[in-house]
Amino acid sequence: MIKSPGLNRMLLPASSAAARGISVGVSRRLIHSSSRLARAADLEARSIVYEANGDPTKVLRAHKWALPEPKSGQVVLRVGLASINPADINVLQGVYPAKPAKRQLPGLAGDAFIGGNEGFGIVEHVVDTGGDLQEGDWVVFGKPQMGTWTSRMVCAQDDVIKINRRSSSLTEVMASTLQVNPATALRMLSDFQRLQPGDIMVQNAANSAVGQAVVQIAARQMGVETINLVRDRPKLDDMAAHLAALAQGGAPAHLFTYEGLDDRDSGVKEKIKDIIGKRKIKLGLNAVCGKDGSNMAKLMGPDSTLVTYGAMSKQPLSVPAGLVIFLNMSVQGFMMNKWYASKQSTPEGSQERRQLMDTLTKWYEDGSLVPPESHIVHIAPSDDVETVGRKAREAVGSSMAGYGGKKFFFKF
Structure with a gap:
C-alpha cells in the first residue's frame, strides 16, 4: 500500500470545524455539567511527582491534590493514558534539555515537578462552550512537558490539539503515542x-x-x-x-x-x-x-x-x-519538542501540527501504522499514594531496563 512519494503532499489537510448549533438537549447537558464541575476544587488529581532530579526508581512519588477552578479559556481533562518514553527518564535524571516547570501543589511543602510529556486526554469540562472542543473529545498535548502522569489536569484550551477520530479503531494506546515516536519518524523521513x-x-x-x-x-x-x-x-x-x-x-x-x-x-x-x-x-x-x-x-x-x-x-x-x-x-x-515549539507562534505552524496529528491518526486507523507492543500499568481508584508511588517507580524501572521490549503506559 505504497503511497505517493512526497511526504508533505501526503499530510492530510486539517478539516476546519463546522459551526455547531447547540440543541436544547446539549445545552441542558452542558448546564448540568457546568453545575457538576462548577467547583473544580472538588475534583482531585493523583499525580506522579518528583521534587529533585535523580534516580527515577527512587525520586518518584505520588501526590493527591485539589485541582484549581478552571477559568475562561481553560478545560478540565481526564488523562486517558500516559506514555513512559526514554526522554521522560532523561528528564527525571536531569540530563535532558527540555525541562518542566516546577509547580506549587496544594499539600506539598515545596515545589515539585509532575512527570510525563506524552499521552492523550478526554475533555471533561469546557469553560467557554461553543468552540471546537466539546466534552468527550480526545486530545493530545500541544506544549512540551505538560505533566501527563496525572489523573486529571486543568489547562488552556489552546494547549491541546483535538484528535480527529474517524472510527473506533483508534485505540487508547494509539492516541497516547501520536506525539513523540511516529511523529519523530515522519518528520525525520520528510524534512531532511x-x-x-x-x-x-x-x-x-x-x-x-x-x-x-x-x-x-x-x-x-x-x-x-x-x-x-x-x-x-x-x-x-x-x-x-x-x-x-x-x-x-x-x-x-x-x-x-x-x-x-x-x-x-x-x-x-x-x-x-x-x-x-x-x-x-x-x-x-x-x-x-x-x-x-x-x-x-x-x-x-x-x-x-x-x-x-x-x-x-x-x-x-x-x-x-x-x-x-x-x-x-x-x-x-533533530528534537521533536523543538519542532513543536517552532510551530507554536503562527497560525500556519499550528495548522502543520494539526496536519501531522491527522496524518498519523489516519494511518493508525487504516492499519498501515501500528504501535509497539504495550504494557499498561493500571492505577486503581482504591490505590493509596504509597501504592501509586511504588507502581510508578517499578514501571519506570522496567521501562529503563527494556523489559520484554514493550512500551509502558500509566492508566489512572
Whole structure:
C-alpha cells in the first residue's frame, strides 16, 4: 500500500470545524455539567511527582491534590493514558534539555515537578462552550512537558490539539503515542531528504519505538527500503521477522547487527553492499552515536544527511572527515519538542501540527501504522499514594531496563 512519494503532499489537510448549533438537549447537558464541575476544587488529581532530579526508581512519588477552578479559556481533562518514553527518564535524571516547570501543589511543602510529556486526554469540562472542543473529545498535548502522569489536569484550551477520530479503531494506546515516536519518524523521513520510491536509507536502534515507526512509514507510505541495525541478541531471527512484517506491503526491511558491521570477517558489509546495489544511501537516522553511529555513517553516500536524535551509547558521535569533505555529508540533529515549539507562534505552524496529528491518526486507523507492543500499568481508584508511588517507580524501572521490549503506559 505504497503511497505517493512526497511526504508533505501526503499530510492530510486539517478539516476546519463546522459551526455547531447547540440543541436544547446539549445545552441542558452542558448546564448540568457546568453545575457538576462548577467547583473544580472538588475534583482531585493523583499525580506522579518528583521534587529533585535523580534516580527515577527512587525520586518518584505520588501526590493527591485539589485541582484549581478552571477559568475562561481553560478545560478540565481526564488523562486517558500516559506514555513512559526514554526522554521522560532523561528528564527525571536531569540530563535532558527540555525541562518542566516546577509547580506549587496544594499539600506539598515545596515545589515539585509532575512527570510525563506524552499521552492523550478526554475533555471533561469546557469553560467557554461553543468552540471546537466539546466534552468527550480526545486530545493530545500541544506544549512540551505538560505533566501527563496525572489523573486529571486543568489547562488552556489552546494547549491541546483535538484528535480527529474517524472510527473506533483508534485505540487508547494509539492516541497516547501520536506525539513523540511516529511523529519523530515522519518528520525525520520528510524534512531532511527528498526520498522517492525505490530509495534506501539506514538507521540504528531499529527495534526502538521510533525505529519501528520508521520501518512502517518508509516501507508502506514511501516505498523506501530500510537497512536496520541493532545490538546482537538472542532470537535475532524473530526481530528480523517482526521488522519484515512491519514493512509488509511496501519496500523490504533488512536487519543487521552493530557487531556484524564492525567485524570485517562477518560478511555484513558485503551483504549490505549487495542490497544497496547502484543506489546511494541518502538518509541515516542515528540514535546511538559512539562507534556504532560512526560505522553506520560510513555506509552512506554523497550528499547524504546523517540525522542524530539520540545518544543511547552515551558516547560522542565521531564522523570521519572524509565523509564531510569528499562526500559532502550533512550532519544534523533533530528534537521533536523543538519542532513543536517552532510551530507554536503562527497560525500556519499550528495548522502543520494539526496536519501531522491527522496524518498519523489516519494511518493508525487504516492499519498501515501500528504501535509497539504495550504494557499498561493500571492505577486503581482504591490505590493509596504509597501504592501509586511504588507502581510508578517499578514501571519506570522496567521501562529503563527494556523489559520484554514493550512500551509502558500509566492508566489512572
